[in-house]
Amino acid sequence: MVKSTPFGLIGLLLVSLSTMGQYIPLDNYYYGRLTEKCQKDNIPVFISMKPILLQDIDTSYHIEEALYPLQKSKSGRGSLLFRKLFNESLITYKEKDLSITVDPLFNFGVGHDSKASKSTWINSRGISLTGLINKNISFNTEIIENQAVFPSWPTSFIKSNKIIPGQGLYKPFKTTDGFDYFYSSGYLSYNQSKHINLTLGYGKNFIGEGYRSMLLSDASYNYPYLKLTTNFKNVKYTVLYEQFVDHGVAQDADFGYNKKWSTIHYLQVMLWKRLNIGLFDALIWENADSTGYRGFDVQYLNPVILLRPIEESNGSPDNALMGTTMSFRVNKHINIYGQLLLDEFKLSHMKARDGWWGNNNGYQIGISGWNLLNIPSLDARVEYNQARPFTYAHGKTIESYSNYGQPLAHPLGANFREVVAMASYSKGNWIANLKLNYAMYGLDTAGKDFGGNIFIPYGQHVMEYGNKIGQGLKTHLTTADASLAYLLNRRTNLRIEVGMTDRMEKNDKWDKEMQYFYFGIKTGLRNLYSDF
Numbered sequence: 001m002v003k004s005t006p007f008g009l010i011g012l013l014l015v016s017l018s019t020m021g022q023y024i025p026l027d028n029y030y031y032g033r034l035t036e037k038c039q040k041d042n043i044p045v046f047i048s049m050k051p052i053l054l055q056d057i058d059t060s061y062h063i064e065e066a067l068y069p070l071q072k073s074k075s076g077r078g079s080l081l082f083r084k085l086f087n088e089s090l091i092t093y094k095e096k097d098l099s100i101t102v103d104p105l106f107n108f109g110v111g112h113d114s115k116a117s118k119s120t121w122i123n124s125r126g127i128s129l130t131g132l133i134n135k136n137i138s139f140n141t142e143i144i145e146n147q148a149v150f151p152s153w154p155t156s157f158i159k160s161n162k163i164i165p166g167q168g169l170y171k172p173f174k175t176t177d178g179f180d181y182f183y184s185s186g187y188l189s190y191n192q193s194k195h196i197n198l199t200l201g202y203g204k205n206f207i208g209e210g211y212r213s214m215l216l217s218d219a220s221y222n223y224p225y226l227k228l229t230t231n232f233k234n235v236k237y238t239v240l241y242e243q244f245v246d247h248g249v250a251q252d253a254d255f256g257y258n259k260k261w262s263t264i265h266y267l268q269v270m271l272w273k274r275l276n277i278g279l280f281d282a283l284i285w286e287n288a289d290s291t292g293y294r295g296f297d298v299q300y301l302n303p304v305i306l307l308r309p310i311e312e313s314n315g316s317p318d319n320a321l322m323g324t325t326m327s328f329r330v331n332k333h334i335n336i337y338g339q340l341l342l343d344e345f346k347l348s349h350m351k352a353r354d355g356w357w358g359n360n361n362g363y364q365i366g367i368s369g370w371n372l373l374n375i376p377s378l379d380a381r382v383e384y385n386q387a388r389p390f391t392y393a394h395g396k397t398i399e400s401y402s403n404y405g406q407p408l409a410h411p412l413g414a415n416f417r418e419v420v421a422m423a424s425y426s427k428g429n430w431i432a433n434l435k436l437n438y439a440m441y442g443l444d445t446a447g448k449d450f451g452g453n454i455f456i457p458y459g460q461h462v463m464e465y466g467n468k469i470g471q472g473l474k475t476h477l478t479t480a481d482a483s484l485a486y487l488l489n490r491r492t493n494l495r496i497e498v499g500m501t502d503r504m505e506k507n508d509k510w511d512k513e514m515q516y517f518y519f520g521i522k523t524g525l526r527n528l529y530s531d532f
Contacts, residue, residue: 284401444456
Protein backbone atom coordinates (compact mmCIF):
# COMPACT_ATOMS: atom_id res chain seq x y z
CA MET A 1 0.00 0.00 0.00
CA VAL A 2 1.39 3.43 -0.97
CA LYS A 3 0.60 6.32 1.32
CA SER A 4 0.48 9.89 -0.04
CA THR A 5 2.78 12.45 1.54
CA PRO A 6 3.07 16.24 1.44
CA PHE A 7 6.25 15.81 -0.64
CA GLY A 8 4.35 13.99 -3.38
CA LEU A 9 1.55 16.54 -3.53
CA ILE A 10 3.87 19.55 -3.44
CA GLY A 11 6.14 17.91 -6.00
CA LEU A 12 3.25 17.70 -8.49
CA LEU A 13 2.47 21.35 -7.79
CA LEU A 14 6.06 22.43 -8.39
CA VAL A 15 6.36 20.52 -11.63
CA SER A 16 3.26 22.31 -12.93
CA LEU A 17 4.71 25.76 -12.22
CA SER A 18 6.88 27.65 -14.63
CA THR A 19 9.40 29.74 -12.75
CA MET A 20 13.14 29.51 -10.17
CA GLY A 21 17.15 30.05 -9.02
CA GLN A 22 20.29 28.00 -9.17
CA TYR A 23 22.21 26.88 -6.09
CA ILE A 24 25.92 27.22 -5.45
CA PRO A 25 27.15 23.62 -4.90
CA LEU A 26 27.50 22.62 -1.24
CA ASP A 27 31.30 22.38 -1.33
CA ASN A 28 33.80 24.05 1.01
CA TYR A 29 35.90 25.31 -1.92
CA TYR A 30 33.07 27.38 -3.38
CA TYR A 31 31.87 28.76 -0.04
CA GLY A 32 35.42 29.72 0.90
CA ARG A 33 35.63 31.82 -2.25
CA LEU A 34 32.14 33.23 -1.71
CA THR A 35 32.81 34.24 1.89
CA GLU A 36 36.13 35.80 0.93
CA LYS A 37 34.42 37.88 -1.79
CA CYS A 38 31.61 38.99 0.56
CA GLN A 39 34.08 39.87 3.31
CA LYS A 40 36.38 41.85 1.04
CA ASP A 41 33.64 43.85 -0.72
CA ASN A 42 31.29 44.11 2.28
CA ILE A 43 28.49 42.34 0.41
CA PRO A 44 25.34 41.92 2.55
CA VAL A 45 24.70 38.19 2.05
CA PHE A 46 23.32 35.57 4.44
CA ILE A 47 26.01 32.87 4.40
CA SER A 48 24.72 30.67 7.24
CA MET A 49 22.00 28.71 5.40
CA LYS A 50 23.61 26.60 2.69
CA PRO A 51 23.35 25.88 -0.17
CA ILE A 52 22.74 29.46 -1.31
CA LEU A 53 20.77 30.59 -4.32
CA LEU A 54 22.65 32.82 -6.73
CA GLN A 55 19.51 34.96 -6.91
CA ASP A 56 20.02 35.90 -3.23
CA ILE A 57 23.12 37.86 -4.20
CA ASP A 58 22.84 41.12 -6.12
CA THR A 59 24.11 40.52 -9.68
CA SER A 60 26.06 43.78 -9.54
CA TYR A 61 28.57 42.06 -7.24
CA HIS A 62 29.57 39.61 -10.03
CA ILE A 63 29.66 36.62 -7.69
CA GLU A 64 29.84 34.16 -10.58
CA GLU A 65 33.09 35.76 -11.74
CA ALA A 66 34.54 35.24 -8.26
CA LEU A 67 33.39 31.61 -8.08
CA TYR A 68 34.30 30.65 -11.64
CA PRO A 69 37.06 33.00 -12.87
CA LEU A 70 38.05 32.36 -16.48
CA GLN A 71 41.51 31.13 -17.31
CA LYS A 72 43.26 32.63 -20.32
CA SER A 73 45.20 30.66 -22.88
CA LYS A 74 48.44 31.97 -24.31
CA SER A 75 46.76 32.21 -27.70
CA GLY A 76 44.00 34.50 -26.40
CA ARG A 77 40.47 33.12 -26.56
CA GLY A 78 41.65 29.54 -26.51
CA SER A 79 40.71 26.44 -28.45
CA LEU A 80 37.54 24.45 -27.88
CA LEU A 81 39.54 21.83 -25.99
CA PHE A 82 41.08 24.51 -23.74
CA ARG A 83 37.69 26.08 -22.96
CA LYS A 84 36.06 22.74 -22.16
CA LEU A 85 38.93 21.60 -19.98
CA PHE A 86 39.50 24.81 -18.02
CA ASN A 87 36.51 27.16 -18.27
CA GLU A 88 33.25 25.60 -19.44
CA SER A 89 30.85 22.76 -18.88
CA LEU A 90 31.27 19.77 -21.17
CA ILE A 91 27.92 20.36 -22.90
CA THR A 92 26.00 23.63 -22.93
CA TYR A 93 22.63 24.18 -24.61
CA LYS A 94 20.91 27.56 -24.67
CA GLU A 95 17.88 29.07 -26.28
CA LYS A 96 15.49 31.87 -25.34
CA ASP A 97 13.88 30.42 -22.19
CA LEU A 98 16.00 27.36 -21.54
CA SER A 99 19.61 26.62 -20.68
CA ILE A 100 21.07 23.21 -19.85
CA THR A 101 24.59 22.16 -18.89
CA VAL A 102 25.96 18.64 -18.63
CA ASP A 103 29.18 17.73 -16.82
CA PRO A 104 30.92 14.46 -16.04
CA LEU A 105 31.54 13.65 -12.39
CA PHE A 106 34.35 11.30 -11.43
CA ASN A 107 36.90 10.41 -8.80
CA PHE A 108 39.77 8.14 -9.85
CA GLY A 109 42.33 7.63 -7.13
CA VAL A 110 44.79 5.26 -5.53
CA GLY A 111 46.37 5.22 -2.10
CA HIS A 112 48.24 3.25 0.51
CA ASP A 113 47.58 2.81 4.22
CA SER A 114 51.10 2.18 5.46
CA LYS A 115 50.14 1.16 9.01
CA ALA A 116 47.74 -1.50 7.76
CA SER A 117 49.90 -2.39 4.72
CA LYS A 118 46.81 -1.92 2.60
CA SER A 119 46.46 -0.55 -0.93
CA THR A 120 43.33 1.45 -1.67
CA TRP A 121 41.52 2.77 -4.72
CA ILE A 122 38.32 4.50 -5.76
CA ASN A 123 36.50 4.45 -9.09
CA SER A 124 33.57 6.88 -9.30
CA ARG A 125 31.75 7.79 -12.53
CA GLY A 126 28.73 9.98 -12.87
CA ILE A 127 26.95 12.88 -14.50
CA SER A 128 25.54 16.24 -13.45
CA LEU A 129 22.64 17.84 -15.32
CA THR A 130 21.71 21.44 -14.49
CA GLY A 131 19.06 23.60 -16.12
CA LEU A 132 17.27 26.94 -15.98
CA ILE A 133 13.79 27.60 -17.37
CA ASN A 134 12.31 31.08 -17.79
CA LYS A 135 14.92 32.41 -15.34
CA ASN A 136 12.73 31.26 -12.43
CA ILE A 137 12.78 27.48 -12.49
CA SER A 138 16.07 25.67 -12.02
CA PHE A 139 16.88 22.02 -11.58
CA ASN A 140 19.84 19.78 -10.99
CA THR A 141 20.43 16.07 -10.76
CA GLU A 142 23.60 14.13 -10.01
CA ILE A 143 24.05 10.38 -10.39
CA ILE A 144 27.30 8.63 -9.43
CA GLU A 145 28.25 4.94 -9.45
CA ASN A 146 31.13 4.00 -7.14
CA GLN A 147 33.42 1.10 -6.30
CA ALA A 148 36.13 1.50 -3.70
CA VAL A 149 38.55 -0.03 -1.23
CA PHE A 150 39.05 2.41 1.64
CA PRO A 151 41.82 2.81 4.25
CA SER A 152 41.50 1.10 7.62
CA TRP A 153 39.54 3.80 9.49
CA PRO A 154 36.66 4.36 7.05
CA THR A 155 36.48 0.60 6.50
CA SER A 156 36.06 0.00 10.24
CA PHE A 157 33.29 2.61 10.44
CA ILE A 158 31.50 1.23 7.38
CA LYS A 159 31.44 -2.34 8.67
CA SER A 160 30.26 -1.27 12.14
CA ASN A 161 27.56 1.12 10.94
CA LYS A 162 26.56 -0.52 7.62
CA ILE A 163 26.83 2.83 5.83
CA ILE A 164 29.35 4.70 3.65
CA PRO A 165 29.86 8.01 5.54
CA GLY A 166 27.68 10.61 3.86
CA GLN A 167 27.02 8.39 0.83
CA GLY A 168 24.47 5.76 1.79
CA LEU A 169 24.16 1.99 1.69
CA TYR A 170 26.49 -0.39 -0.12
CA LYS A 171 26.97 -3.89 -1.48
CA PRO A 172 30.15 -5.98 -1.12
CA PHE A 173 32.47 -5.72 -4.11
CA LYS A 174 34.82 -8.63 -4.91
CA THR A 175 36.94 -8.58 -1.70
CA THR A 176 35.93 -8.34 1.97
CA ASP A 177 37.05 -4.70 1.98
CA GLY A 178 35.51 -3.77 -1.39
CA PHE A 179 32.36 -1.65 -1.53
CA ASP A 180 29.91 -0.89 -4.33
CA TYR A 181 27.55 2.03 -3.77
CA PHE A 182 25.32 4.43 -5.65
CA TYR A 183 24.90 8.17 -5.01
CA SER A 184 22.18 10.45 -6.32
CA SER A 185 20.90 13.92 -5.51
CA GLY A 186 18.79 16.61 -7.12
CA TYR A 187 16.47 19.54 -6.70
CA LEU A 188 13.70 21.50 -8.40
CA SER A 189 13.63 25.16 -7.41
CA TYR A 190 10.93 27.76 -8.07
CA ASN A 191 11.23 31.51 -7.58
CA GLN A 192 7.73 32.73 -6.86
CA SER A 193 9.15 36.24 -6.74
CA LYS A 194 12.38 38.09 -6.05
CA HIS A 195 11.93 37.38 -2.34
CA ILE A 196 10.30 33.91 -2.16
CA ASN A 197 11.68 30.55 -3.23
CA LEU A 198 10.37 26.98 -2.97
CA THR A 199 12.73 24.06 -3.46
CA LEU A 200 11.88 20.38 -3.55
CA GLY A 201 15.03 18.33 -3.27
CA TYR A 202 16.86 15.18 -2.37
CA GLY A 203 20.16 16.20 -0.86
CA LYS A 204 21.67 18.02 2.11
CA ASN A 205 21.55 21.35 3.91
CA PHE A 206 23.98 23.07 6.26
CA ILE A 207 23.45 25.75 8.92
CA GLY A 208 26.39 27.85 10.09
CA GLU A 209 29.60 29.51 8.96
CA GLY A 210 31.99 26.95 10.45
CA TYR A 211 33.62 23.80 9.19
CA ARG A 212 31.30 21.87 11.49
CA SER A 213 27.71 22.63 12.50
CA MET A 214 26.10 21.94 15.86
CA LEU A 215 22.64 22.54 14.34
CA LEU A 216 22.46 20.90 10.90
CA SER A 217 25.44 19.63 8.90
CA ASP A 218 26.01 17.82 5.61
CA ALA A 219 27.80 14.85 7.19
CA SER A 220 24.96 12.31 6.84
CA TYR A 221 23.42 10.87 3.69
CA ASN A 222 20.92 12.66 1.42
CA TYR A 223 17.25 13.01 2.35
CA PRO A 224 14.06 14.36 0.71
CA TYR A 225 13.14 17.89 1.74
CA LEU A 226 10.90 20.82 0.94
CA LYS A 227 12.45 24.22 1.60
CA LEU A 228 10.59 27.53 1.74
CA THR A 229 12.76 30.66 1.83
CA THR A 230 11.83 34.32 2.17
CA ASN A 231 14.52 36.95 1.84
CA PHE A 232 13.74 40.64 2.30
CA LYS A 233 16.39 43.27 2.97
CA ASN A 234 17.96 42.45 6.36
CA VAL A 235 15.85 39.37 7.16
CA LYS A 236 15.95 35.83 5.80
CA TYR A 237 13.61 33.08 6.98
CA THR A 238 13.87 29.40 6.03
CA VAL A 239 11.54 26.50 6.73
CA LEU A 240 12.62 22.92 6.04
CA TYR A 241 10.32 19.90 5.97
CA GLU A 242 12.38 16.70 5.80
CA GLN A 243 12.11 12.93 5.95
CA PHE A 244 14.97 10.95 7.50
CA VAL A 245 15.72 7.23 7.68
CA ASP A 246 16.60 4.93 10.57
CA HIS A 247 18.27 2.10 8.66
CA GLY A 248 19.16 0.03 11.72
CA VAL A 249 16.07 -2.20 11.54
CA ALA A 250 13.86 -2.80 8.50
CA GLN A 251 10.20 -2.28 9.42
CA ASP A 252 8.68 -4.78 6.98
CA ALA A 253 8.70 -5.79 3.34
CA ASP A 254 6.13 -3.15 2.35
CA PHE A 255 7.55 -0.10 4.11
CA GLY A 256 11.31 -0.82 4.18
CA TYR A 257 13.42 1.09 6.67
CA ASN A 258 11.85 3.06 9.50
CA LYS A 259 11.17 6.69 8.63
CA LYS A 260 10.93 9.87 10.65
CA TRP A 261 9.95 13.46 9.88
CA SER A 262 11.38 16.83 10.77
CA THR A 263 10.43 20.49 10.66
CA ILE A 264 13.18 23.11 10.99
CA HIS A 265 12.80 26.89 11.26
CA TYR A 266 15.77 29.22 10.84
CA LEU A 267 15.47 33.01 11.08
CA GLN A 268 18.43 35.27 10.25
CA VAL A 269 18.70 39.00 10.88
CA MET A 270 21.57 41.16 9.61
CA LEU A 271 22.56 44.32 11.48
CA TRP A 272 24.91 47.01 10.10
CA LYS A 273 26.12 44.57 7.37
CA ARG A 274 28.46 43.13 9.99
CA LEU A 275 26.44 41.27 12.60
CA ASN A 276 24.34 38.26 11.59
CA ILE A 277 22.12 36.70 14.28
CA GLY A 278 20.08 33.54 13.73
CA LEU A 279 17.38 31.67 15.66
CA PHE A 280 16.88 27.94 15.09
CA ASP A 281 14.39 25.30 16.17
CA ALA A 282 13.86 21.73 15.03
CA LEU A 283 11.56 18.85 15.80
CA ILE A 284 11.87 15.14 14.98
CA TRP A 285 8.99 12.66 15.16
CA GLU A 286 8.58 9.05 14.07
CA ASN A 287 6.53 8.02 11.07
CA ALA A 288 4.72 5.29 13.00
CA ASP A 289 4.27 5.03 16.78
CA SER A 290 2.62 2.58 19.19
CA THR A 291 -0.83 3.60 17.94
CA GLY A 292 0.05 2.83 14.32
CA TYR A 293 0.82 4.94 11.27
CA ARG A 294 1.31 8.62 12.12
CA GLY A 295 2.86 10.11 9.00
CA PHE A 296 3.52 13.81 8.60
CA ASP A 297 1.95 15.57 11.59
CA VAL A 298 0.10 18.57 10.12
CA GLN A 299 0.44 20.43 13.43
CA TYR A 300 4.14 20.85 12.59
CA LEU A 301 3.34 22.26 9.15
CA ASN A 302 2.95 25.80 10.50
CA PRO A 303 5.90 27.73 9.04
CA VAL A 304 5.93 30.74 11.37
CA ILE A 305 5.62 29.50 14.96
CA LEU A 306 8.03 27.99 17.46
CA LEU A 307 7.73 24.21 17.51
CA ARG A 308 8.20 23.59 21.23
CA PRO A 309 4.73 24.81 22.36
CA ILE A 310 3.04 22.58 19.77
CA GLU A 311 5.17 19.60 20.81
CA GLU A 312 4.23 20.15 24.47
CA SER A 313 0.54 20.34 23.54
CA ASN A 314 0.96 16.88 21.96
CA GLY A 315 2.23 15.51 25.28
CA SER A 316 5.97 16.04 24.52
CA PRO A 317 6.47 12.73 22.66
CA ASP A 318 8.94 14.11 20.13
CA ASN A 319 12.53 15.38 19.99
CA ALA A 320 12.67 19.18 20.08
CA LEU A 321 15.83 21.29 19.79
CA MET A 322 16.50 25.03 19.82
CA GLY A 323 19.57 27.08 19.00
CA THR A 324 21.11 30.32 17.88
CA THR A 325 23.89 31.41 15.55
CA MET A 326 26.05 34.52 15.41
CA SER A 327 28.70 35.87 13.08
CA PHE A 328 30.50 39.21 13.14
CA ARG A 329 32.68 40.68 10.40
CA VAL A 330 35.53 42.31 12.28
CA ASN A 331 37.01 43.77 9.09
CA LYS A 332 37.62 42.76 5.48
CA HIS A 333 39.84 39.88 6.56
CA ILE A 334 38.49 38.50 9.87
CA ASN A 335 35.16 36.91 10.82
CA ILE A 336 34.09 35.59 14.24
CA TYR A 337 31.23 33.10 14.42
CA GLY A 338 29.49 30.76 16.86
CA GLN A 339 26.51 28.55 17.61
CA LEU A 340 24.56 27.45 20.68
CA LEU A 341 22.37 24.33 20.73
CA LEU A 342 19.89 23.52 23.51
CA ASP A 343 18.30 20.09 23.66
CA GLU A 344 16.87 19.21 27.10
CA PHE A 345 17.68 21.45 30.07
CA LYS A 346 16.49 22.77 33.44
CA LEU A 347 17.72 26.14 34.61
CA SER A 348 17.88 25.08 38.27
CA HIS A 349 20.30 22.26 37.46
CA MET A 350 22.37 24.54 35.23
CA LYS A 351 22.75 27.03 38.08
CA ALA A 352 23.64 24.24 40.50
CA ARG A 353 26.22 22.82 38.08
CA ASP A 354 25.39 19.36 39.37
CA GLY A 355 26.02 17.51 36.08
CA TRP A 356 22.38 16.46 35.71
CA TRP A 357 22.16 14.09 32.73
CA GLY A 358 19.20 16.02 31.20
CA ASN A 359 21.08 19.26 30.66
CA ASN A 360 22.00 18.60 27.04
CA ASN A 361 23.63 21.33 25.02
CA GLY A 362 26.45 22.10 22.62
CA TYR A 363 28.20 25.11 21.23
CA GLN A 364 30.72 26.32 18.68
CA ILE A 365 33.07 29.29 18.57
CA GLY A 366 35.39 30.05 15.69
CA ILE A 367 37.43 32.64 13.85
CA SER A 368 38.22 32.65 10.14
CA GLY A 369 40.39 34.92 8.02
CA TRP A 370 41.28 35.64 4.40
CA ASN A 371 44.37 37.18 2.81
CA LEU A 372 46.10 37.03 6.17
CA LEU A 373 49.38 38.86 6.84
CA ASN A 374 48.62 40.77 3.63
CA ILE A 375 49.42 37.62 1.66
CA PRO A 376 46.85 37.13 -1.13
CA SER A 377 44.94 33.83 -0.93
CA LEU A 378 46.33 32.83 2.46
CA ASP A 379 43.27 31.73 4.43
CA ALA A 380 42.90 30.11 7.85
CA ARG A 381 40.33 28.99 10.41
CA VAL A 382 40.38 27.91 14.06
CA GLU A 383 37.21 26.38 15.53
CA TYR A 384 36.13 24.85 18.83
CA ASN A 385 33.10 22.53 19.16
CA GLN A 386 31.63 20.65 22.10
CA ALA A 387 28.48 18.75 23.08
CA ARG A 388 27.53 17.43 26.52
CA PRO A 389 26.64 13.76 27.05
CA PHE A 390 23.19 12.66 25.78
CA THR A 391 22.75 15.71 23.51
CA TYR A 392 20.76 14.91 20.32
CA ALA A 393 19.57 11.56 21.78
CA HIS A 394 15.96 10.79 22.69
CA GLY A 395 13.84 8.31 24.63
CA LYS A 396 13.31 6.41 21.37
CA THR A 397 16.21 5.49 19.11
CA ILE A 398 14.33 6.44 15.97
CA GLU A 399 13.76 10.01 17.25
CA SER A 400 17.45 10.74 17.76
CA TYR A 401 18.73 13.71 15.73
CA SER A 402 20.17 11.48 13.02
CA ASN A 403 19.77 10.12 9.50
CA TYR A 404 21.01 6.86 7.95
CA GLY A 405 23.12 5.91 10.95
CA GLN A 406 24.93 9.27 11.29
CA PRO A 407 24.26 12.39 13.37
CA LEU A 408 22.55 15.28 11.63
CA ALA A 409 24.82 17.75 13.42
CA HIS A 410 28.43 17.03 14.41
CA PRO A 411 29.67 13.61 13.17
CA LEU A 412 31.10 12.76 16.61
CA GLY A 413 27.58 12.78 18.07
CA ALA A 414 27.83 13.93 21.70
CA ASN A 415 30.07 13.77 24.78
CA PHE A 416 33.05 15.43 23.03
CA ARG A 417 35.29 18.45 22.72
CA GLU A 418 37.02 19.26 19.43
CA VAL A 419 39.46 21.81 18.00
CA VAL A 420 39.84 22.23 14.23
CA ALA A 421 42.63 24.31 12.65
CA MET A 422 42.77 24.80 8.89
CA ALA A 423 44.93 26.79 6.48
CA SER A 424 45.06 27.07 2.71
CA TYR A 425 47.16 28.94 0.22
CA SER A 426 46.60 29.25 -3.51
CA LYS A 427 48.65 30.72 -6.29
CA GLY A 428 47.41 30.47 -9.82
CA ASN A 429 45.93 27.01 -10.19
CA TRP A 430 47.87 25.54 -7.28
CA ILE A 431 46.11 25.02 -3.94
CA ALA A 432 47.80 23.79 -0.74
CA ASN A 433 45.67 22.73 2.24
CA LEU A 434 46.51 21.75 5.81
CA LYS A 435 43.95 20.62 8.41
CA LEU A 436 44.47 19.50 11.99
CA ASN A 437 41.75 18.04 14.23
CA TYR A 438 42.01 17.18 17.89
CA ALA A 439 39.06 15.66 19.74
CA MET A 440 38.50 14.23 23.20
CA TYR A 441 35.40 12.13 23.69
CA GLY A 442 33.94 9.39 25.88
CA LEU A 443 33.02 5.99 24.46
CA ASP A 444 30.57 3.56 26.01
CA THR A 445 32.18 0.70 27.88
CA ALA A 446 30.98 -2.43 29.69
CA GLY A 447 27.61 -2.13 27.93
CA LYS A 448 26.80 1.13 29.72
CA ASP A 449 25.48 4.35 28.17
CA PHE A 450 27.77 7.29 28.96
CA GLY A 451 26.10 9.64 26.49
CA GLY A 452 28.28 9.65 23.37
CA ASN A 453 26.18 7.35 21.19
CA ILE A 454 23.08 9.34 20.21
CA PHE A 455 21.34 6.17 18.99
CA ILE A 456 20.96 4.75 22.53
CA PRO A 457 17.71 5.84 24.27
CA TYR A 458 18.75 8.31 26.96
CA GLY A 459 16.66 6.51 29.59
CA GLN A 460 19.57 4.05 29.90
CA HIS A 461 21.99 6.67 31.25
CA VAL A 462 24.43 5.46 33.91
CA MET A 463 24.35 8.43 36.29
CA GLU A 464 21.65 10.91 37.22
CA TYR A 465 24.18 13.55 38.35
CA GLY A 466 27.87 14.22 37.93
CA ASN A 467 27.89 13.74 34.16
CA LYS A 468 30.71 15.49 32.29
CA ILE A 469 32.27 15.54 28.84
CA GLY A 470 34.67 12.65 28.27
CA GLN A 471 33.02 10.28 30.74
CA GLY A 472 33.15 6.59 29.86
CA LEU A 473 36.20 5.37 27.97
CA LYS A 474 38.07 8.66 27.56
CA THR A 475 39.54 8.75 24.06
CA HIS A 476 41.85 11.15 22.25
CA LEU A 477 41.73 11.54 18.47
CA THR A 478 44.24 13.47 16.37
CA THR A 479 43.85 13.80 12.61
CA ALA A 480 46.18 15.66 10.25
CA ASP A 481 45.60 16.06 6.54
CA ALA A 482 47.86 17.83 4.05
CA SER A 483 47.21 18.07 0.32
CA LEU A 484 48.43 19.80 -2.81
CA ALA A 485 46.10 20.20 -5.78
CA TYR A 486 46.25 21.62 -9.28
CA LEU A 487 42.85 23.07 -10.21
CA LEU A 488 41.84 22.47 -13.82
CA ASN A 489 38.21 23.58 -14.14
CA ARG A 490 36.51 25.77 -11.54
CA ARG A 491 33.04 25.02 -12.92
CA THR A 492 33.28 21.41 -11.74
CA ASN A 493 36.11 21.84 -9.23
CA LEU A 494 38.14 19.45 -11.40
CA ARG A 495 41.54 18.91 -9.84
CA ILE A 496 44.57 16.66 -9.64
CA GLU A 497 45.44 16.06 -5.99
CA VAL A 498 48.07 14.38 -3.87
CA GLY A 499 47.99 14.21 -0.09
CA MET A 500 48.57 12.46 3.21
CA THR A 501 46.32 11.74 6.19
CA ASP A 502 47.54 10.67 9.63
CA ARG A 503 44.97 9.51 12.19
CA MET A 504 45.70 8.49 15.80
CA GLU A 505 43.09 7.29 18.27
CA LYS A 506 44.19 6.45 21.83
CA ASN A 507 42.59 5.38 25.10
CA ASP A 508 43.28 2.90 27.87
CA LYS A 509 42.20 -0.05 25.72
CA TRP A 510 43.79 0.61 22.33
CA ASP A 511 46.21 2.72 20.35
CA LYS A 512 45.21 2.84 16.67
CA GLU A 513 47.01 4.73 13.92
CA MET A 514 46.36 5.16 10.22
CA GLN A 515 48.88 6.77 7.88
CA TYR A 516 47.43 7.14 4.43
CA PHE A 517 48.93 8.50 1.19
CA TYR A 518 46.71 9.21 -1.80
CA PHE A 519 46.72 10.51 -5.36
CA GLY A 520 43.86 11.13 -7.74
CA ILE A 521 41.98 13.23 -10.24
CA LYS A 522 38.43 14.20 -9.40
CA THR A 523 35.56 16.63 -9.71
CA GLY A 524 34.31 18.00 -6.39
CA LEU A 525 30.79 19.43 -5.97
CA ARG A 526 30.05 18.12 -2.46
CA ASN A 527 31.66 17.72 0.95
CA LEU A 528 32.65 14.29 2.26
CA TYR A 529 34.05 13.76 5.77
CA SER A 530 36.18 11.06 7.36
CA ASP A 531 37.85 13.17 10.10
CA PHE A 532 35.85 11.87 13.07
